[in-house]
Amino acid sequence: MQRTHAVWPSVEEDDSLSLQLIPASALLPPNVSICDGFGFSCTNLPSLVIGTSQRCDGVADCPDGSDEIGCKACQTMFSCEVFSSNDKSAHLMCLRGSSLCDGVSDCADKSDETRFCRKDCVKGELRCNGTAMCLPNELVCDGDVHCRGGDDELNCEGKCQSGSRWCKRSKRCIPKWQVCDGVTNCADRSDEMNCSCKECSGSGKALCENSKICLDRSRICDGIVDCPNGDDEKQCPGSCPRPPSDVTINSGYALQDDNLLCADGKRYNRKYACSGLLKQCQDKCLNCDAEIAFTCKNKKCVPRAMVCDGMNDCGDGSDEAKCDCGVLERAGNVIRCGMTSEHITQKCIPALRRCDGYEDCPGGEDERNCDNCNANPKAIYCNVTRTCFSSTKRCDGFEDCPNGIDESGCTCEECRKQPYAMYMCSASARCFPRSRVCSPFSRCPRATGIDKLFCANKARIARSEL
Structure with missing residues (x-):
């Protein structure tokens, strides 16, 4: 079938199997959940869902800013009342600490520039060093920096409040809008642990059910274990557990x-x-x-x-x-390598390294014109080019021999040896780097529905990020 496009595949464009019969959940490990039932859909872009912790947090995450409109409660500790121009109803404007006493009046009653902006603090308030700003205790150690020098977030161990979490590594409180948002803000990932589906919500978020860790959906089935028990990489399409x-x-x-x-x-x-x-x-x-x-x-x-x-x-x-050619030649049989623009000094190698699969000569001539690779039983012999390749070239997803012998008959054990994440094709003994298996259609020979769905889903994610 002739492809009529040159950009991304879609599920509907498959020509050998109706991928509609395969549920999207087939791409997810059994113990990973996509928390679609929670969050806030942006008004002008309903497909973009903002996590519950980002709703009314003082920062517009929706392109139209709708996640900060009509707030009845705020994630932040400071807010002021504003009125809708349409129905005259009141709702809250949520403000973060950086908006207080900054010389700009955000609130109609200017309370963000008057309530805490004074020289004389009363009992139970914290004076910000070097500024005329007094903070009540409820705004201290909440993860949101109010004082210009960050005084309100110092020495907070055991004192984090307002839904914030203590981070041992950075010795600070993580604000609640950064808790369970799929983004690691603490090096030990404690801000993404013990999460519920409601907290771990929004477009592109996923929850590991057993460990209750929230992470970005792109990290599911990417070949790298993120959940402690490896749930995010179990039974993934193309995986070799x-x-x-x-x-x-x-x-x-x-x-x-x-x-x-x-x-x-x-x-x-x-x-x-x-x-x-x-x-x-x-x-x-x-x-x-x-x-x-x-x-x-x-x-x-x-x-x-x-x-x-x-x-x-x-x-x-x-x-x-022992790199001098004269010294090496007196010690035994050697091969003189050709000189290149990068190597103007001639290099000599022991003759036993000829045709062993590793290019010791700068130009690689020691591995060409070989009758066999007997010098190294692990090496791969390409009879088309009479070249020896290192065993590291075996099942790495790149055809080094024109007849593809280095990439045929691959096993999971061989694919796993690569230093990067690999995708094992479902119906053929081939594997590719997960980053290259879709171009944008599946490069797997005799690609199955799962192989094609994997690439269609990858294309969908790529489109959503444009």
């Missing part, structure tokens, strides 16, 4: 699953973690991966391409020792 043996001991090393827990808190396949490319994993590697990395004398891992490149990448100089 890790086996239950993915456990960690105190040293930070993962057992059996061949993954390392690195300094950034993420797990990486041991091959990539110990390739020298990931600084966050340097201290976690007991051994460097011999296929793609060089082990320095100080046990640091650096990519083999950095050996004899004129740069001290090891720090102890061991990657630049």
Whole structure:
């Protein structure tokens, strides 16, 4: 069927299966909820739903500002009465701390510039340093900065009030309009924990049912675990779930699953973690991966391409020792690499590294014109181009060999080894980076309804963000 558009696919444009028969919930893990029944629909754009915590919070989130109109109660601690020009009815204008005593009268009665703006404070009020501003206790430690210097939000541990939450990392109160909004404002994510569906509402929000964590919907089935028990990545389209043996001991090393827990808190396949490319994993590697990395004398891992490149990448100089071609030739068989514009000094490599799948020469000629890859049983041989590729090229979503042999017959175990999130096609043994599987239609051979629905949904999200 000839495509008549060149932008985004839609569910209706599928030509092999009526995707209408597949519910949108098929894209969601079983223990994740989309809290559609709550929130505020913008007046001029009903499809945009504002979370309950953003309704009447002193900031217009709807393009037409309708979420701040007709307020009967405010998320903020200060408000003033205004009257509708249509029916003369009264409603509240919600103001945040930054609007108080700022020299601009927002309220008709100017109470935002008079009520707290005085030099003499009475008992039970906090004087803001350096300003003529007095705050009652109910405006202190509520997460909203009223004092210009932030005095009202200092030393608040155990004192957070008005629905705000204490953040241990930043040692401040998170205001209630930032609690359970799907955006992490506290490094330990405590502001997004213990949430209800009513709190975790609005367009693009999702709730992990078991852990009660609120997060952005784009983080569901993105290949990265956000919920403590991994609920956001379970039974996702195209996912390759890790086996239950993915456990960690105190040293930070993962057992059996061949993954390392690195300094950034993420797990990486041991091959990539110990390739020298990931600084966050340097201290976690007991051994460097011999296929793609060089082990320095100080046990640091650096990519083999950095050996004899004129740069001290090891720090102890061991990657630049024994690089003289004359010395190497006296020690045994070597190959002289061609010179490039970036490498004007000729590099020599041991002959045993020829056709092992790793480009040691700057121009990669050591991996071309090969009859086989016997130097490294793990390497991939492309008989079309007579080239050897590293095993890291296997099932990475990019065809390096014209006949696609490096991307055929992939297993979940192979796809999981990549350092980025992968999508496993439903009906073919192919996998792609999740960021590239839709172009915008599914690139999966013999794409199933779920594969196509995944891309249609991704297109829908992209359109909503335009």
